[in-house]
Amino acid sequence: MSGVRIEIEREIKRPQGAVSQPSKAVNHWTSKSVYFSLLESNHSAATKANSAELLVEKLKETDIHAASMPANIQELDHWLTEHNEIVGRQYREYLAARKAGQPRWYFGSKSHALFFLKAVAPTKLVDGAWLFGLMRHWQDPRLASLIKIYLEELGDGVEPMNHVVLYRKLLKLNGCEDWKTLDDQFFTQGAIQLALSAHTDSHLPEVIGFNLGYEQLPLHLLITAYELKELNIDPYYFTLHTTIDNAQSGHARSAIDAVEEAMPMFNNSREFMQRVIAGVKLNDVGLSTLDIIRHFDLQGEVVRVLQSKANIGQFMHSDRCVIGGKTVNEWLQDNEQVAMFLYEMEKTGWIKRHQDPEQSPFWKVIAGEKAAMFGVFTPYEQQVIYDWIAGDALESMPMLARLGRPWRMVERQSKAQEDAKNSRYGNVYDFHSGNRIGKKLPETDFNQDQLSFERYVHSIDNEETLMNFLVDWMSPAKHHTPLGLCATRYFKSHMDSLF
Numbered sequence: 141m142s143g144v145r146i147e148i149e150r151e152i153k154r155p156q157g158a159v160s161q162p163s164k165a166v167n168h169w170t171s172k173s174v175y176f177s178l179l180e181s182n183h184s185a186a187t188k189a190n191s192a193e194l195l196v197e198k199l200k201e202t203d204i205h206a207a208s209m210p211a212n213i214q215e216l217d218h219w220l221t222e223h224n225e226i227v228g229r230q231y232r233e234y235l236a237a238r239k240a241g242q243p244r245w246y247f248g249s250k251s252h253a254l255f256f257l258k259a260v261a262p263t264k265l266v267d268g269a270w271l272f273g274l275m276r277h278w279q280d281p282r283l284a285s286l287i288k289i290y291l292e293e294l295g296d297g298v299e300p301m302n303h304v305v306l307y308r309k310l311l312k313l314n315g316c317e318d319w320k321t322l323d324d325q326f327f328t329q330g331a332i333q334l335a336l337s338a339h340t341d342s343h344l345p346e347v348i349g350f351n352l353g354y355e356q357l358p359l360h361l362l363i364t365a366y367e368l369k370e371l372n373i374d375p376y377y378f379t380l381h382t383t384i385d386n387a388q389s390g391h392a393r394s395a396i397d398a399v400e401e402a403m404p405m406f407n408n409s410r411e412f413m414q415r416v417i418a419g420v421k422l423n424d425v426g427l428s429t430l431d432i433i434r435h436f437d438l439q440g441e442v443v444r445v446l447q448s449k450a451n452i453g454q455f456m457h458s459d460r461c462v463i464g465g466k467t468v469n470e471w472l473q474d475n476e477q478v479a480m481f482l483y484e485m486e487k488t489g490w491i492k493r494h495q496d497p498e499q500s501p502f503w504k505v506i507a508g509e510k511a512a513m514f515g516v517f518t519p520y521e522q523q524v525i526y527d528w529i530a531g532d533a534l535e536s537m538p539m540l541a542r543l544g545r546p547w548r549m550v551e552r553q554s555k556a557q558e559d560a561k562n563s564r565y566g567n568v569y570d571f572h573s574g575n576r577i578g579k580k581l582p583e584t585d586f587n588q589d590q591l592s593f594e595r596y597v598h599s600i601d602n603e604e605t606l607m608n609f610l611v612d613w614m615s616p617a618k619h620h621t622p623l624g625l626c627a628t629r630y631f632k633s634h635m636d637s638l639f
């Protein structure tokens with residue numbers, strides 16, 4: 141077994157306590173509450189205070205972590221090159237191991253991979269958020285690299301290139317949209333990113349450092365993209381980040397430029413670098429990618445899926461169907477009984493595990509367009525149930541049944557829908573004039589919001605007022621909406637006209 145595999149496994153087996161150290165003090169907020177309150181349009185005094193506390197707490201928590209980057213700015217280039225060489229070498233070892241017949245390192249099944257997509261959603265859906273606090277400083281050339289990165293995270297306002305839009309589509313396509321029900325621990329990274337955006341005025345070096353750490357290409361991104369593709373899940377969001385964050389000209393490079401550009405703003409460069417390093421270490425907060433992968437428990441997830449249906453399901457079944465001495469409605473009345481209900485279904489032949497799920501009457505009732513319970517379970521939930529029933533026989537199941545349609549087919553379909561949508565929003569702008577190149581939107585009820593938005597933008601003759609108005613629409617909560625995208629295009633157009 142290769143050295144890198146051992147290293148990865150060691151990290152996977154890390155005890156839970158070593159992953160995130162819960163705070164000793166009792167807070168009146170949680171990561172999840174801070175996360176959602178920071179996504180509201182106006183931040184209350186309580187939101188500001190709680191998110192500031194979260195930042196202080198997490199900076200303290202990571203203070204004892206070893207620094208992965210040099211304190212000397214002259215050494216950053218070498219650090220970047222070396223990091224990329226190591227990741228490149230480790231990825232080659234991974235590919236060689238897979239070629240030699242090793243199973244996937246990350247995802248045991250498609251449902252495992254879909255769980256991962258859902259579990260990292262709170263972080264991915266605020267991609268780039270930590271840079272938002274800089275946007276009101278668009279005139280400052282010392283922040284140009286960071287502003288450019290934020291605009292690129294937003295796809296420069298072009299919908300199919302906006303990273304949050306892309307991730308939302310990925311979740312939708314795979315029926316993984318119920319991420320808001322995840323436990324608090326899955327929201328810590330996202331809460332930190334949003335908190336940095338809300339407190340940039342007092343945490344600029346930490347924001348720059350967080351960006352530097354986040355934009356470096358990690359090994360797990362490459363492996364994730366490889367294994368998602370193998371499981372018929374569109375890996376585009378992940379492959380995009382291997383290219384856009386590249387070390388030569390991408391975000392990884394710009395993140396280093398940003399440190400160099402901003403340094404003259406601070407009187408004490410040593411202190412500045414220490415705070416940048418503290419920001420880099422904030423990337424360690426919360427669950428890591430490998431922690432999240434390890435978190436998946438197929439048996440537990442099947443039980444959770446059935447429990448989530450029990451509230452409604454307990455009234456929907458006919459009393460003629462008795463399993464293990466109880467009607468289905470009786471089984472579903474108590475969440476604690478669901479695991480036992482599954483066991484009884486196995487015992488009575490409703491579920492035949494470790495063979496083709498098509499042999500199980502239970503599967504036939506929930507899957508297929510003519511099934512009695514068609515539509516009750518989301519695609520993600522069906523995948524969980526399929527993988528669990530197939531069990532040890534999963535890898536020998538027919539590809540289409542096990543992994544669904546190849547993602548390219550799905551992608552083509554969604555691309556067609558996307559094209560239709562783009563023409564509606566007139567996504568193509570001349571960045572220099574700010575004018576739409578495509579035809580003007582017709583004056584219909586459907587376009588009222590965008591038409592009045594555009595009229596308002598063109599009526600503002602004060603540059604600062606205009607840019608502040610646009611920045612409001614480019615917040616992490618709004619930039620992926622049609623008006624947010626429109627604002628981003630105007631903003632980008634104005635920035636291009638300045639240089």
Ligand SMILES: [Fe+2]
Pocket residue numbers: 267268293303381
């Ligand atoms: Fe991104």
Ligand SMILES: [Fe+2]
Pocket residue numbers: 293355384385391
């Ligand atoms: Fe990036």
